[in-house]
Amino acid sequence: MTTLNGEDEVAGLCRDLIRIDSTNAGDNSGPGERAAAEYVAEKLAEVGLEPRILESDSHRANVVVRVEGEDSSRDALLLHGHLDVVPFDAADWTLHPLSGEIADGCVWGRGAVDMKNMDAMILAVVRQRLSEGRRPPRDVVLAFTADEEAGGGYGAHWLAAEHKDLFDGCTEAIGEVGGFSVSIDEARRLYFIEAAEKGIAWMKLTATGRAGHGSMLNAENAVTELAEAVGRIGRYEWPVRLTQTVSTLLTELSKALELELDLDDPEATVAKLGPLARMIGATLRNTTNPTLLEAGYKTNVIPQTAVAHVDGRFLPGYEEEFFQTVDELLGPNVTREFVNHDIALETGFDGPLVRAMADALVAEDPGALAVPYTLSGGTDLKAFSALGIRGFGFAPLKLPADLDFSGMFHGVDERVPVDSLQFGVRVLDRFLDGC
Structure with missing residues (x-):
């Protein structure tokens, strides 16, 4: 050979x-x-x-x-x-x-x-x-x-x-x-090795209301119900949750970059990391980002249903907290089902x-x-x-x-x-x- x-x-x-x-x-x-x-x-x-x-x-x-x-x-x-x-x-x-x-x-x-x-x-x-x-x-x-x-x-x-x-x-x-x-500089480089990954919760949200004419009063408008739920989910500020991997990473970064690390305020440290802040910031908390909206078929017709898709990601050890919070944010008139659900x-x-x-x-x-x-x-x-x-x-x-x-x-x-x-x-x- x-x-x-x-x-x-x-x-x-x-x-x-x-x-x-x-x-x-x-x-x-x-x-x-x-x-x-x-x-x-x-x-x-x-x-x-x-x-x-x-x-x-x-x-x-x-x-x-x-x-x-x-x-x-x-x-x-x-x-x-x-x-x-x-x-x-x-x-x-x-x-x-x-x-x-x-x-x-x-x-x-x-x-x-x-x-x-x-x-x-x-x-x-x-x-x-x-x-x-x-x-x-x-x-x-x-x-x-x-x-x-x-x-x-x-x-x-x-x-x-x-x-x-x-x-x-x-x-x-x-x-x-x-x-x-x-x-870090010309002589030193950090090599990021993945030791953890967030769980996946791609969710389809559905609101069901009462169909009707667009000129009429309608307190059961599916679009309104869905929009309010999507707004609550999209704007929710998830609390910081420090996992072992993130804590170790921040400790190593603070040493290598000679930054003061306050584990009670990790966002302050992450904010000093320049381009790394985007990548590491997403691992400090769970996230829920609305990505798709579908509703209606004519301007003067109130549809019976409205649908949204949300890309949710949860940290290792925080899946139960994630879904409990999502369900509270949805409210009583919006249901969810999985498009894709996988573990952290x-x-x-x-x-x-x-x-x-x-x-x-x-x-x-x-x-x-x-x-x-x-x-x-x-x-x-x-x-x-x-x-x-x-x-x-x-x-x-x-x-x-x-x-x-x-x-x-x-x-x-x-x-x-x-x-x-x-x-x-x-x-x-x-x-x-x-x-």
Whole structure:
């Protein structure tokens, strides 16, 4: 077998994946992930693996394969990444989001950040190691999933329910949205590793009233009832709730940035963090953001029903408080049902796996400091945690200080530096040796 170089391959792998349209609009329409899954499976087969493509529905494809380690009696490690991406409006982009073009030292396109970059890094590392005859210390299961951007019903949740045997022995995992750098100065960088993520409560709210003529008095107007409930929910100021992960992060940030930390007023500290304030601020409290409104069909007709959608996110340990408060804010005449409901997660930032991540980062960047953080969104880890798997977000990237990386998730002009991908390949290779 020809020896492969992961650093040389990774940008091309990322480019190829971006060029495969796997847009997920959330309604099971569109191209699906089948073409991307076939590409991944082919690249894995080229280095002697036997990946399985598993379809949960037409073109909703997942890829799973086990890489045998030197000691298969040890607990196995899961590396997971999703193949779908969110929709886009190409007119808003500098370069077409499916171009995968390499320009200004970056790979451009939808998925360059979320998360075909990590898919490419996993492929590059595994292909290099197997071409060199290097097995990981323990079994590693690779899972490339469908449908993460719509909750994972056709992807990770389906795999965990219908094919859980493929993950036998897996106790730990790494996946997306973590391991990226934030510069303190030229010599020092913080690497944010996801150790917790908020729960998801996408809710459909429905108000039912009395239909009638728009010129008549109507004390049972569904639109009015719904609007008042949406206003209460959207304007509600959720109290600050400090979780263990956020407390640890703020403590580490205060040391690194030499900021005074008042845990009785964490918002004051967060306000001093510049661009980080947006990302960390969303993890201090639960959130409820109204996102859709639907009502009526003619100006002079009062409709019988009115509907709104709300994106709710709750912190680990605060789900009961979240729903109790939401129900109080709704009032008696508005009901709620779930569009998507999933758990919050949190794990301690300790143990051999955490040390392996931190050591691999420092080996490639002596100025690295690994810190835990809470993701305001959610990942496929929610599904895999049901199998007893403890996971982290660790897709390592050393980024330019002026790159607004977090702002490109689901954003315009998504791109990732080529040298950041190459850095990630080196770090993941060291990580696999050390875990």
